[in-house]
Amino acid sequence: MSETKANLDTRERILDVAERLFMAHGYEGTSMRMITGAAEVNLAAVNYHFGSKEALLRDVFRRRLAWLNGERLRALDALEKQADGAPLKPSQVLEAFFGTLLRMGEDESLGGMTFLRLLGRTLTEPAEFIRTFFAGEYAEVIERYKRALFRALPDVPRAEIVWRLHFMLGAMSYAIAGTDVLQVVTGCELNELKELNEPDESAGAGVAGNRDEAVRLAERLMPFLLGGLRAPLPHFIQENLQ
Amino acid sequence: MSETKANLDTRERILDVAERLFMAHGYEGTSMRMITGAAEVNLAAVNYHFGSKEALLRDVFRRRLAWLNGERLRALDALEKQADGAPLKPSQVLEAFFGTLLRMGEDESLGGMTFLRLLGRTLTEPAEFIRTFFAGEYAEVIERYKRALFRALPDVPRAEIVWRLHFMLGAMSYAIAGTDVLQVVTGCELNELKELNEPDESAGAGVAGNRDEAVRLAERLMPFLLGGLRAPLPHFIQENLQ
DNA sequence: CTACTATTAAAACGAACGTTTGATTTAACA
DNA sequence: TGTTAAATCAAACGTTCGTTTTAATAGTAG
Secondary structure, eight states: OOHHHHHSOHHHHHHHHHHHHHHHHOSTTOOHHHHHHHHTSOTTHHHHHTSSHHHHHHHHHHHHHHHHHHHHHHHHHHHHHHHTTSOOOHHHHHIIIIIHHHHHHHOGGGTHHHHHHHHHHHTTOOOHHHHHHHHHHHHHHHHHHHHHHHHHOTTSOHHHHHHHHHHHHHHHHHHHHTHHHHHHHHTSOOGGGGGGOOTTOOSGGGHHHHHHHHHHHHHHHHHHHHHHHHOOOTTOOOOOOO | OOHHHHHSOHHHHHHHHHHHHHHHHOSTTOOHHHHHHHHTOOTTHHHHHTSSHHHHHHHHHHHHHHHHHHHHHHHHHHHHHHHTTSOOOHHHHHIIIIIHHHHHHHOGGGTHHHHHHHHHHHTTOOOHHHHHHHHHHHHHHHHHHHHHHHHHOTTSOHHHHHHHHHHHHHHHHHHHHTHHHHHHHHTSOOGGGGGGOOTTOOSGGGHHHHHHHHHHHHHHHHHHHHHHHHOOOTTOOOOOOO
């Protein structure tokens, strides 16, 4: 009995279920009883293992962000070592930052698209403890990448770079998190997106589809982001398209 | 007595307060008691005037979106009439769509930046009734603008156009909604953003600052969005920057 | 076996939630 | 001025929330 339960210990199973439910219903919209019910553990298990609901959310993210931002730092280290003191190319910096994220979406053992969408959604959650938590978790990575971009674009005003990085983070976040929302809004012509749109399905059946989707998303998003970085300065909206 | 109360009737005052609080704390994070308390009305007033909390949120958005999307349709009508059957330029379409939105952010009587940020945040809320509501409210506008973009870019695959529109909506949404979040994440170098960062202040003192900020945001965001539309197709990430 | 620690279980806690009720006040019109 | 409908009010409704408590159950070293 309890074959599926014995595979993972309680702690890990709670983290997996919470990740999925927070993504599907948001932080406030997910109750402890929903989590412990879906994870088939006792109601008190969350408070026993994590202390509180807030701490659970933090641990859900810590588990993934530790890997993600570590990988990002390692990628930047490798690039800078290879460049040997010379400034990096802007696309290298962006590829290291966003490429690492998108590759994470392809790996189901790292949370896959479920976590990426949760991340994108949670970045806009207004709760104070969430914001301060993210600020702390991201501080080092953002600082390093900002410096790399400043060196890569010495002639662009630094405020402009930060603005554009801001927009790129937004486009990326939203493109991932809002997929199902805007699929409806934009009119369902992209039925290949449909596979992503089953937030409550945890079966392994959709894994392959999600991986393909992540690859496709990465390919389409990267040039868009570079386009954002390469765009002309304000007041110069010329008409050289098509 | 009740000088500030007598100016607006109960209904309108509830809408204003709810708009502000939903923005600051999210839908689930805002209680009826917070709303009625801040609006200085009885707890039962919301259910009396609107029926339920969900209906209140819908009315908060209806009040603004009716104006916004109506204006968007009128702007597109004007452009198409002026073009006299010829395809529009892509930048004209984007300017009509996003420019209308950003100009709304400059007008405090239309909700200003408070509503824009609420809109951006709520678009990623997972609650089902919110999603279906937005899909209905946006359907006509998106359909019209999609058609205009298809005509404006006959050589670009339609799926590609929808993708890029998707990303642009995301970048715009997030740039507005996530201002205070990413200000922290990206390191506070843009201290001119600080003025926006007082979600609980309703006094008129910050109005001028917010309007300036909206104009600045518009100027910076538009070329970024055009850059997104103008970006090369996948697999062609060349290095012509800086 | 005993003693001890870690984990799970059932039950209940007080607080806060959205909503409803029924009485009371306000405003408009005959 | 008396009548009626709209609006406001205090109070309570039943439910659900996150958390805590207390007891029972492994699992392990001495």
